[in-house]
Amino acid sequence: MYEKYVKLLKDHNLKITSPRLEILKYLDEHHTHPNVEAIYSSLKKKHPSLSRTTVYNSLETMEKNRIVQSLTISGSEHRYDLNKSLHHHFLCTRCGIILDIDIACPNMDKTLQGGHHVEEVHGYFKGICKNCQKKEKGWRTNG
Amino acid sequence: MYEKYVKLLKDHNLKITSPRLEILKYLDEHHTHPNVEAIYSSLKKKHPSLSRTTVYNSLETMEKNRIVQSLTISGSEHRYDLNKSLHHHFLCTRCGIILDIDIACPNMDKTLQGGHHVEEVHGYFKGICKNCQKKEKGWRTNG
DNA sequence: ATACTATTTTGTAATTATTACAATTTAGTT
């Protein structure tokens, strides 16, 4: 059940703890780019002893180890993602959904002008998602 | 002195007020991608009646009107920029500087997969800037 | 299996950035 998460942690010489395993499982099963509160309140149900601070701590540790990734696309809170292959993100300003955008990024693995060393690349798009566009069309009955 | 900022505001049917003009001037003269606190504390010296809330309000209004742009690259606070032509940003995780990155963005003006309508594009790079790399090299005397 | 210890978890108390709100002021108009 948790073997893959155990391996992930072991590979980074991190201790195997329940909060870490549960957070990884949650992220693996919810590709919604949840914030700390969403992760915490969901896991809290099954693990009442869980502390919000632990969610912050665990995510920080796992982010430093590049196991998870934090997105600043929303501007008000960090959103989390399992750190699989590089991909970009789209935030719908209507419904708030954050979608994966799998486009080739020609700017990755490129030494930036001026010789800056790049360790992270974030591509954020914002606009109105397909679904919300559909809704708006449907509501307009004339014009 | 302020003609260009007056014009910017007039073109968007926004009232011409001292705080707005001063903020625009500040951003025009400081390409540091300052946060609210930096803008506020700097302007406060010459305009003691300025309120922090006004800086927030003004920036919000001008952002809605696409006169300024807010960056979420730092993750803890919004950084502001005059909204000139599209460019990306590099955050040095050592010294905190935020630099403009002028690379062509082939993902702009493109209908995203799934038909999402794109209104904003943010390209954030994080790593170690040229300058900080130089420093680190200099300090190592052997190896 | 037991003991040990560095690390992690936990709960609470700060801190920081931002927003809400109501009173006052002001820009643009009449």
Add this chain to the structure above:
DNA sequence: AACTAAATTGTAATAATTACAAAATAGTAT
């Protein structure tokens, strides 16, 4: 000069995150 909608201001509230110290635990050594 008078009017009014909008902007500014100061303060109070909120939301996200961090600081911290005590309790618990994972991994290791005995």
